[in-house]
Amino acid sequence: TTPTGASMLVNLVKECSEFYPPMKIQSIGYGAGQKDFEGFSNVLKIVRGVSSTKLQLDTVKILETNVDDVSGEVLGNMIEKIMAHGAKDVTISSAITKKGRPTNLVSVICDSDTMNSIMDLLVTETGTLGVRVRTSERYIVPRAVKTLSVNIQGQSFDVRYKIRDLNNGSHFKIESDDIKEISSVLSISFKETEELLNQEIRKKL
Numbered sequence: 735t736t737p738t739g740a741s742m743l744v745n746l747v748k749e750c751s752e753f754y755p756p757m758k759i760q761s762i763g764y765g766a767g768q769k770d771f772e773g774f775s776n777v778l779k780i781v782r783g784v785s786s787t788k789l790q791l792d793t794v795k796i797l798e799t800n801v802d803d804v805s806g807e808v809l810g811n812m813i814e815k816i817m818a819h820g821a822k823d824v825t826i827s828s829a830i831t832k833k834g835r836p837t838n839l840v841s842v843i844c845d846s847d848t849m850n851s852i853m854d855l856l857v858t859e860t861g862t863l864g865v866r867v868r869t870s871e872r873y874i875v876p877r878a879v880k881t882l883s884v885n886i887q888g889q890s891f892d893v894r895y896k897i898r899d900l901n902n903g904s905h906f907k908i909e910s911d912d913i914k915e916i917s918s919v920l921s922i923s924f925k926e927t928e929e930l931l932n933q934e935i936r937k938k939l
């Protein structure tokens with residue numbers, strides 16, 4: 735883009751995409767600058783539209799590295815640290831590389847603003863010599879995290895849950911950490927605690 739176009743984008747948008755998102759185009763606008771440049775046109779194009787899907791477009795970074803000389807304890811500790819640094823998800827898969835060598839493929843999904851700190855963690859915790867990085871776009875179901883006060887066995891608890899809206903209605907899922915904590919307080923199983931909490935939340939939704 736031109737310097738003028740770049741300055742407009744910096745102030746008008748928060749995210750950048752390499753492709754047009756799926757949408758129904760409502761209008762297209764063109765503009766041209768007065769200065770002529772060699773090699774490219776001094777023009778600006780703006781496309782305005784509405785989304786053609788109820789899913790939300792999300793741009794993320796995917797970090798990957800192969801490690802073959804670390805223990806399960808090291809990998810487990812690494813996952814906790816990476817999630818604490820703001821990663822959206824971490825997965826570790828078993829794989830076979832050249833010459834039949836077994837390895838662990840570590841994949842991390844994160845935002846661009848946490849990418850550098852997570853890369854540093856991957857190198858520090860595993861001793862890997864490199865991290866592959868790519869930008870990926872994904873569509874996610876709209877969701878929100880809410881808190882609700884419920885009463886279980888005469889005790890009051892604040893419970894966090896994620897609620898999402900789909901075509902066939904709303905669905906919710908309780909945060910597992912809250913289930914675990916309440917299960918410990920009440921001295922009952924995780925499964926029983928989850929069932930009791932689900933019943934209480936359904937009554938109030």
